[in-house]
Amino acid sequence: MDRLPNVLGLLVVLLVGVAATVVPDPAAPLGADAPPDRFSAARAAEHIDVVAAEPRPLASPGHTAARDYLLRELEDLGWDTTVQEGVGWFSPTDSHTRRGARLSNVVATLAGTDPTGTVVLAAHYDTVTASPGASDDGIGVGTVLETARALADGERPRNNVVVLVTDGEERGLLGAQLFTTQPPPFPGPMVVLNHEARGNAGMPLTFRISSPNADLVRILAQAPDALADSFTQTAFEALPNDTDFRRFDEAGLHGYDTAIAGGSAYYHTPLDTPDRLSRSSLQQMGDVALATALTLGATDLTALGGGTDIVATTPWGLLYYPRWMEVALTLVLAVAVAVLAVVRIRRRDASAGQIGRATGVALVAAVAAGGAAFLPWWMSQRVVPGLGSVPISEPYRTGFYQLAAVVAAVGVLTTAYVAVRRRFGAPAFAVGALVVVTLVALAALPFMGIASVLVLPALPAVLGVLVAEAIPQRSTWWRTVAVVAGLLPAALVTVPAVLASFDAGLMFGAPLAGAFVAVLFALLLPLTGPLLPDQGAVPIAVLTVFAVVGCTLLGGYINRAGATAPRQEEVFYSLDADHGEAVWASPDRPRSDWSADLLTESPAPLPDYFPWRPGTSLAHGPAPIAPLEPPRVDVLDDAQVDGGRVLQLRLSSPRGAATLGLWVEGATVREAIVDGAAVEPGADFGFLYTTENPEGIEVRLDLETTGPADEVEVRVADLSGDLAVVPGYTPPDGKVVVGPIVAVTRTVVR
Incomplete structure (x- = not known):
């Protein structure tokens, strides 16, 4: 044959x-001398260099500095800028511990000439602990700021435009939730362009679009180098990640969710630095954002609610049918x-x-x-x-x-x-x-x-x-x-x-x-x-x-040790102030001799040390006793009511930890108010809450007691992220610690 x-x-x-x-070439990054009507990766990177100079977890100095920078830059561009403040809560499906924070969204508006609705350019400025977040979500911050500059320098759009840089995304999409539950800055329909990253490189893909998507896909297709795929919308649900787009979509807003995902080994780590972020990825994300914002800015947004869903894919350019x-x-x-x-x-x-x-x-x-x-x-x-x-x-x-x-x-x-x-x-x-x-x-x-x-x-x-x-x-x-x-x-x-x-x-x-x-x-x-x-x-x-x-x-x-960027470790420290004992712990098994010296015991649940993860088996080992003052609990009121009690507490951290936690045993919480905001009640109630207030937070608990003599056990904790406070702690040589936690716990019985 x-x-x-x-x-x-x-x-x-x-x-x-x-x-x-x-054959598809990545976008060529434009320099700082690019025409003012073009998106410039170099100009956007200048913003990223500033906001990603240090980690930005909630209530940290870097977080505050980033917020102040965003406000100054947007005000200098001539946008009407404000801070949207409030409290946000998230109830995970796999845990009884609610997660909340006091938030500060940055909101800047540019009024349109004859608006039919509002175009929202969205990103988030908070990061996980110890990560500078140059990609997650520095790339989004740089994209919306440079796009805002181009829009302000050009002819004013017909529709209103809002720059929304949310807070508390990493804690459970809290800032986006706050934005959608408060009155919008303008009436009429909203279209959100959300920008994210799960790595520091790769072509930006619009992997989710709100439904009905027909008009939105056609508008996106007008942007140069735009990529979208309906397949990813379903596939993304299998991944353990989410973005602010979830809250915008749940609120009925129109929207796009665009992200990069290459180089994901750097995601959520101390290695997510500006020098490692792809300028080509930044340029392409910005080109698409600016072109789409300009098209939406001139579109009658009241017509977007009709139509049907269409299929989008990108085998050779953006194809839809x-x-x-x-x-x-x-x-x-x-x-x-x-x-x-x-x-x-x-x-x-x-x-x-x-x-x-x-x-x-x-x-x-x-x-x-x-x-x-x-x-x-x-x-x-x-x-x-x-x-x-x-x-x-x-x-x-x-x-x-x-x-x-x-x-x-x-x-x-x-x-x-x-x-x-x-x-x-x-x-x-x-x-x-x-x-x-x-x-x-x-x-x-x-x-x-x-x-x-x-x-x-x-x-x-x-x-x-x-x-x-x-x-x-x-x-x-x-x-x-x-x-x-x-x-x-x-x-x-x-x-x-x-x-x-x-x-x-x-x-x-x-x-x-x-x-x-x-x-x-x-x-x-x-x-x-x-x-x-x-x-x-x-x-x-x-x-x-x-x-x-x-x-x-x-x-x-x-990928051998020393041939790449530093290898990563994950280690927590917790001090049980009631018993004067401390542990090192990790949800991972030892990754090196360094962590093996700390994690000497087999994995087991450690609810007294980590009450927000009571069922998680953690590799662990004994740790030195750090001179850390435990969280303080002041009882403001303790009243007997029909079938239970109402406890009014003030919870604070003498050592200045920004995150405070509380868990109730021996009673069902019928109603909970934390820092002035209602929290979902229930049995096995607990929460972690982050605030910049050094005075702490007030907590009101309406309890249906079930224990003997109506005794209620309240476990409290405060959390920070600097392992250097532990005596004798030596950082791993040639490695980085991802998501470090320092916790101090104690129990109060009432």
Whole structure:
């Protein structure tokens, strides 16, 4: 059999796929001398250098300095600037500890000439503990400030524009919640452009758009280099992250959620510094923000509430089409695959039974490919815990681990194909693999965008095979041309999708990449099938193992200690003032000799030391007693009421910790007021609250008591983040500590 047409066809498809991943150039950053009507990454970076000079957790000096800087800059630009103050609360679904804070949103307004509504440019200025937050969310702050400058320097827009830099996003989207629960600065509809980061590089993707999205997608498509994908809207829900967009969407506002996700090993760490932030990512985010804001500023926003949802994707620029078309194309794919199956059966290339059994094997192989892609990085972390970042377990240099994931998926699929080829026949397996793709697409139809990432590459590929089947057998080259033509959309869509999957991080992205590899493998079988042997599954499996191990070892080598940015540690300290005992603890196992010396005991829950994580098993070990005064509890009132008591307390931190906590045992809280704001009551009630007020907070608890003699146990704590207060503490050499906590706890019985 002449294999040359297949070889050349496969090379063409792969070259097109590679070109689709490398041809799109990142945005070229513009300098400070760029025209005033253009977004300049250099000018935006000047703002980031200032706000990310130090960490900005709530109520910290850096937090206050950043807020003051934002106010000065926006006032100097001529915007009407104010601070929106209030209290925000968040009740996690996985914990009884509510999280709250006293907040200060920065709100600046530019009145429109003939407004039909308001365009909101949003970002947040707070960070997690110990992180300068140059990307999260310095990139958002720089984007909205430079966009605000360009808007103020240009012709005033028709619609009102608001710059909203929220507070308390990291504590539970608190600032966005506060903004949506208070009267808006202007009447009429609002459209929010929210800017975020889960890393310090990569192309900004608008991964969520409010519903109905038809008009919003069309407006976004007018911006140069805008990227959006409906698939990510569903996929994002599987990640342990969220943004202020959630609160805007819940409040019924129109909006876009745009973020970068490359370089995620630096996310939420002390290494998220301005020098590590991609200027190209900043430029592209700013270009899209400014262009979209200008378009929205001239649009009749009252018309945005109509329309329907449409599907958006970016295989070669921003492509969008009606939702009904996604359904129709999926049904056409199902018909086309069914026709192909009938053709194979009628020509006696395969039987219905063979296709059915091959479908089952192909499904198992696809699942196994996703699992195999997950294994290299997962096993690497088991062997060398310090390889991955603390927040999302990502290495600094991901390339060889990504290659290992792809090789593992390809190896599993190839091994499965060769193992069953002689039993089922190549035509049966090829059809069965397409049946799997089709069934997944049909099952995904209730979730907008998922079917499209399968149908857009698969439907042309199947049609190409059907055209090839209509060409006489002797016309080998023309048959190959038909197959290759049908596979070009798959190359343009699926190969970039494999790489884009890794933006979700190796833990989540590697299995997703393995799934896309399985789709591409299924579509390529008309070309690759004749090139693969009829037997030899075991040697292929062995070769795959060696290749995967080799790539994994290379990944470990280039990420070895000292060859990259500093490795990361996660360590907490807590002092139980009642018993005069202290512990080091971590939700992670020891990552180095340094943390192993601190965390000498096996993981176990430590509710007395960490009452906000009572069920979490923590690696721990004894720690020195720090000379830290415990939180103070002043009883302002203790009144008996029908069926319970009302306790009025003042909770404060003599050592100046900004975060205060309280947990109630032996009673159900019927009503709770903290710092003047109501908190969701309930059994097992507790909260963590952050405030700049050195006098602390007042707490009013209406209790339904159940314990003996109506005794109520109140556990209190205060939290800070400087481990240097612990006697003898020595920072790890060549490493950084992520999210440090210093807690002091005590119990009050009333």
